[in-house]
Amino acid sequence: MDKTVPDLEAAIAGIEDGMVVMVGGFGGSGAPIELIHALIDRFKANGSPKNLTIVNNNAGNGRIGIAAMIDAGMVGKMICSFPRSADPRAFTEKYLAGEIGLELVPQGTLAERIRAAGAGIPAFYTPASYGTDVAKGKPVAEFDGKHYVQERWLKADVAILKAELADTLGNLTYRKAARNFSPLMAAAAAKTIVQATKIVQPGDIDPEHVVTPGIFVDAIVQVSDPKQEEALMREGVAYA
Amino acid sequence: MTSKLSNAQIAWRAAQDIEDGAYVNLGIGFPEMVAKFQPPGKQAIFHTENGVLNFGEAPAPGEEDWDLINAGKKAITLRPGAAFFHHADSFGMVRGGHLDVAILGTYEVAENGDLANWSTGPKGVPAVGGAMDLVHGAKRVAVITDHVTKDGRPKLVKRCALPLTGVGCVTRVYTSLAVLDIEDERFVLREKLPTMSVAELQAVTGAELVLPDQIGDLVAPEL
Numbered sequence: 001m002d003k004t005v006p007d008l009e010a011a012i013a014g015i016e017d018g019m020v021v022m023v024g025g026f027g028g029s030g031a032p033i034e035l036i037h038a039l040i041d042r043f044k045a046n047g048s049p050k051n052l053t054i055v056n057n058n059a060g061n062g063r064i065g066i067a068a069m070i071d072a073g074m075v076g077k078m079i080c081s082f083p084r085s086a087d088p089r090a091f092t093e094k095y096l097a098g099e100i101g102l103e104l105v106p107q108g109t110l111a112e113r114i115r116a117a118g119a120g121i122p123a124f125y126t127p128a129s130y131g132t133d134v135a136k137g138k139p140v141a142e143f144d145g146k147h148y149v150q151e152r153w154l155k156a157d158v159a160i161l162k163a164e165l166a167d168t169l170g171n172l173t174y175r176k177a178a179r180n181f182s183p184l185m186a187a188a189a190a191k192t193i194v195q196a197t198k199i200v201q202p203g204d205i206d207p208e209h210v211v212t213p214g215i216f217v218d219a220i221v222q223v224s225d226p227k228q229e230e231a232l233m234r235e236g237v238a239y240a
Numbered sequence: 241m242t243s244k245l246s247n248a249q250i251a252w253r254a255a256q257d258i259e260d261g262a263y264v265n266l267g268i269g270f271p272e273m274v275a276k277f278q279p280p281g282k283q284a285i286f287h288t289e290n291g292v293l294n295f296g297e298a299p300a301p302g303e304e305d306w307d308l309i310n311a312g313k314k315a316i317t318l319r320p321g322a323a324f325f326h327h328a329d330s331f332g333m334v335r336g337g338h339l340d341v342a343i344l345g346t347y348e349v350a351e352n353g354d355l356a357n358w359s360t361g362p363k364g365v366p367a368v369g370g371a372m373d374l375v376h377g378a379k380r381v382a383v384i385t386d387h388v389t390k391d392g393r394p395k396l397v398k399r400c401a402l403p404l405t406g407v408g409c410v411t412r413v414y415t416s417l418a419v420l421d422i423e424d425e426r427f428v429l430r431e432k433l434p435t436m437s438v439a440e441l442q443a444v445t446g447a448e449l450v451l452p453d454q455i456g457d458l459v460a461p462e463l
Contacts, residue, residue, distance in 0.1 A: 026290040026327075027313040028306050082369040086313070092365050104366050107289060108331030108373030115328040127335060127376035131407035133359075134372065147407075176307040176324060180290050183326045211326075230306035230313075 028229025118187025170217030394446030
């Protein structure tokens, strides 16, 4: 078995119009910039994929990554907890113009909805958002004298993630705080595509150190010198 | 009107109540300042929602590693004994009752413990982040805030008018003028500026203060 693919274009080949796409990362930490930009390249070349629903904690920053996808007009809806950033204009402009949808989800609920999808749990109860506007219309139940809100799993057609090390079977490690949502998204998506800084052979990653087991991963592409979103922001790079 | 504590002094006061070894989450912005004022001999372990325990101060300019950030997307450093974990574990720590203290900023806090700190109304782009999770699960949820808004209206109120972050979740409030506990859906005055009378404090508070026999002086060093 070998899950590696030769290049970014091949890695993203199955991402089609209207799909729900989970994008790893919290702000720039863990953002798979090269996979995102490969999607933008394809959209510019042949107009697809478009009308995507993007799941991420945020809604992009500046003119790169998810913000550049929004700028390009590829995104129909964001599912996120915090659509603000140092430079949120891409999302803000489209949102205020009514050109992009938003499902606002508390951050821990977002994580747990993704985790639940990967774990085969269709719904769960959380104390977060009880009694607030965010809970309107959702079932509520009382357990041991406290109120909880029912939330549903959040699945995706595809997840695009950034890992530090991958072996050819898809076992992954991450760099520092960059793992954030990625282990959850890997399990929640029907197809999980990973850009890894280095691809190694089975056995080269100590099984004790594997964070995401390869069962959750479908395709791996090596990006040896991945760009960091925050660093690109500070350089003033625009990808549009 | 008498003088008031600066934000740094409010943060200093809140830091004095954090026990040695406590696991602590500090909200984005002003609450992050609390970490600077750990009393000698008391070492808290700080949690950030994006998946780090036991982080330290910001790195020197130019030394940032942007894979190592806090919930406010600011670069951080690690202390010995730090740990990384994914987002579901991170919020499991929050909702599962494993944090000792969460210290948050606020727009309004009500005498029944309701907190409003995520939205000032329907205008603009709504953003909630982890606030609605953080107010549940920590053993103590404390708020640090100026006692009144910039235009002088009380931030401590009978009932919140702004959209709620959480219901009945706040247990202690540190303000620029006083320290209060929320008990039985009332503000109980624990400390106030010594230069201020109870009547003066009541006049800038939007709910009735409960006055115990002992009310301490709220005194902070120059910072």
